[in-house]
Amino acid sequence: MSDAPKTTDAPKTDAPKTDAPNTGESPKPIEITDPVEINVDGEQLTVQNGELLIDACERNGTYIPRFCYHPRMNPVGMCRMCLVEVDSGRGPALQPSCMIPVSADMSVDTTSDAVAKVQDGVLEFLLANHPLDCPVCDKGGECPLQDQTYAYGPGESRFVEEKRHYAKPISLSETVYMDRERCILCDRCTRFADEVAGDPLIHFINRGSSTEVNTFPDQPFSSYFSGNTVQICPVGALTAKPFRFKARPWDLTVKESTCTRCSVGCRITVESSRDEVLRYQGVDSDSVNWSWLCDKGRFGFEAYNSPQRLREPLVRDAEGELAPVRWSEALGLAADQIRRAIESRGPASVAVIGGARSTNEGAYAWAKLAKTVIGTDNCDAQLGDGLPAEAVLGLSGLTIDELCAPGGTVLWLGPDPLEELPVLQLRLRHAVINDGVRIVEVGSRVTGLRDLVAQRIAARPGETPGVLRQLFETAPASGDTGLATAAALLREAGDDLRVVVGRPNLAESEDVVLESISVLRSSVPGARFMTALGRANVRGAIEAGLAPGLAPGGVSLSNAAVSDAWSTVPAETGSGSAGILEAAAAGRIDVLVLLGADPISDFPDRSLARRALAATPTVISVAPLLDASAAEARIVLASAAFGEVDGTTTNLEGRVTAVTQKVNPPGTARPDWSIASELAVRIDPAVELGRSAAALAEEMWSLSDAYAELAERPESPSGPEGVLCSAGHALELPATPDVELPAPDSYSLRLVIARKLYDGGTLLAASDSSAGLADDAVALLNPADAAPLGVQNATRVKLTSANGNVTLPARADDSVQRGVVVVHHNLAGADARSLVAAGDTVCDVRAEVA
């Protein structure tokens, strides 16, 4: 007996079946710089000389069937489905259009009898080995093999023999299943793994009709990008565990949106059935993700579907337990506490941390609530793990395309792109391998850029500014070839230097990064910067005003033009998260709002975060799931999550794209903007914050010139490329503080707290398929440091700093530089943040075998 509710309203799709399967794959946009004339099926076309015939035809409306060709990968000519008759002056001959560059006066016939016969034959051969279990195949209904067989194939099969049989799906990895019977050997998945992802973990094995795609023995296809192979497989050979048998493709209705699991901002489709999101697919945004997604993003919907989602507001009752209440009660209590705080100790006793998980509209509503209704400037979208807002917005910007533009030189000072900004890693990989981009990386351990860097310079935490001075100011000693090579590369780039900055290490203060920036700005005045901060909409939230001292549009509060919407601004400048938490710990904050932020799990100084939350009488958490900080709060307001709200988001380039509502929030959960708006009227009945996300957006766009393009066309960020905004580029960078490094001490190691893609984050823990992917915490040491300590594999070591100690297994790893110990953030077993104190420049620890 099924326990699903008794309802029957399966959705209908009435998308017409065309010859061109709706795979979302289309030729890369190009500019015609070298036009040539070709003739396709009697029609004269002007196309770019040298582009592939298959693309030239599709761009002009003639779809040539194909299986192996993918516009974002190199052609291989594996499947022969794309054969057409090409006459280049020596008479027509059948040629694979995915391998033939167009040349002048080519004459092409895509529909001749010979072509039709070939297509028929190719399909009949493919089907000879294909199990035809379409009814149980996840691809059935959107399968290029099905569609093309209907369009070009033989009506009946002559194959009556027994087909080959393999064990039904085998697991290639935690998320991908392989059904070898269905594979048509198109080489897409293997090419993707090798060429695009750089994880060549799946290969063809065996020969002839026994050929199959498989992994090496005992080596799973554990790639952060494995889900892409499921999307590009032209049959149902590769299927994703989170979607397996959940619905048939025709059940799904689709809306385009933008992934908000990190700040790359990949375009996706959100696909749902019966009010439940079941799948995301990559959409080809030429300026961002080229149709690829990382697995954390792709399978991220699981967290929002999880039964742990908050469905209603909670308030701590007399026994001190969080108990569900009605919205009017929770909002009334929250507004009361805020009003009382304002009356008793002034608006600065209210603070808001978070907003980077919100839409721009949500962040704007909260900024407006805090700064105009409450009147506090204690707002920060970052959690002490970012950079000052002025730096995020004020450095001259760089888009991903500009970063990856052919022939350029990139100086990488940012976090590990593979772990924090996965799809940016793919773009960089393509740029290095295909477009001659050279990367110089300065950091304290080998990152995902491992094989891609032209030169890597080791710098212990805190030492980067010194290394940069050496590179740019003093001629590097000729003996040190690494430094000399890097200096030469950077000199060659001259003013056209592209720099990526971020916070590669939570145990290193932002001041070090600011000093590096200042060294670079004085040595290379033309250098352009990208601030690579991981949190999805951190830039949008700052632009919306969730940063101390800023009004929307990246205008400093003192310069903010008084408008109807922003008639008053706070008199005193507030502080960022670190300052807010310190004030809270000292008892100076009465109400602390956590807007989708979890300082207990994320703030670098964990003990400060705990003390602050404990000392604040009213902590209000606005969150979709009960995270560690929400569990300590007095009031928890259930908020709608991704896929449940309409709005816009801003990625790390400043690109504003739309996010869309596809399903209803669970229970009575509400969007962030609506919670802000309800609180506003309860605090001051005369205030109306905004009636809808769209109205808030319109108001926000009208506040700053940076949004001019959006203000003109309010519907504009709907496309995959969005609208680039340059909010805040006129901001002054904060003064560079003097960075003092502790005296060198030959016993101590310098701590690096880096992030991993899969950690113990609340969202990941609520996702079935990703929860098991997080490793346990390990201290990674250079073998040269590990040996004297006597560290074997998994020896437990005790790390002690001035602030505390942790004990965890250690491992020697030569990707870590000497004198450094790396512990990843938010993994089970040990929390290295207990070693860190906010305000310290770096964190030196002593390691001893426990």
Added chain:
Amino acid sequence: MGYLDGFKVTLRKWAGVHTDTGRRLTMEYPEEVRPKPERFHGRHVLNRYDDGMEKCIGCELCAGVCPANCIYVRGADNDPDDPTSPGERFGYVYEINYLRCIHCDLCVEACPTEAITESKLFEFAFTDRNDAIYTKAELVVDDDGRPQQLPWENWSGGFDPAADTSGWMRATSPSGNAEFEGLVAWATELGYGTRDAELGQVADVPADEQPETPDEGGH
């Protein structure tokens, strides 16, 4: 005098019951039940193979084709140690809403495993909308292959398992091609084994209008 014409019918009928010229149409239903025509479409059943496994693989083709949009199916992975149906997938949720069903039988045609067929049972009336939505547990046949009688169904006309259940399509073939008449191309069924083909489909079609002989195979 045209308006009196209608009365002639009444008079003729009235006279008819007393003579043998008119036929009385009224029957004492439900005590008396008219035999159901051969191709009668009643409520559905979900069939099983004769080893008791369910035939439905949860493919949703029936739901996809249903013009009234009244079928809701969800598939799930079979437990390899205790499978519900042969293969990887089984119908985990299966519901038909009889407030919407128009008994067109398109679902039956679409089904690749002959899991869903229509019986000739049609006498059911509900007082609760939920009763009109037959769940999988209600649709699937009993251990002896018979449909389950639900409290609101009237089976007073008797129930002939052979005639009142399963596929009308047995006349031709699962592919609907009359040329395969007489060829058994369907699976066994719990309680009935392999059912015989029904003959006599192409006999009325003039020879020149009959479909061409298929090449070979047919799969």
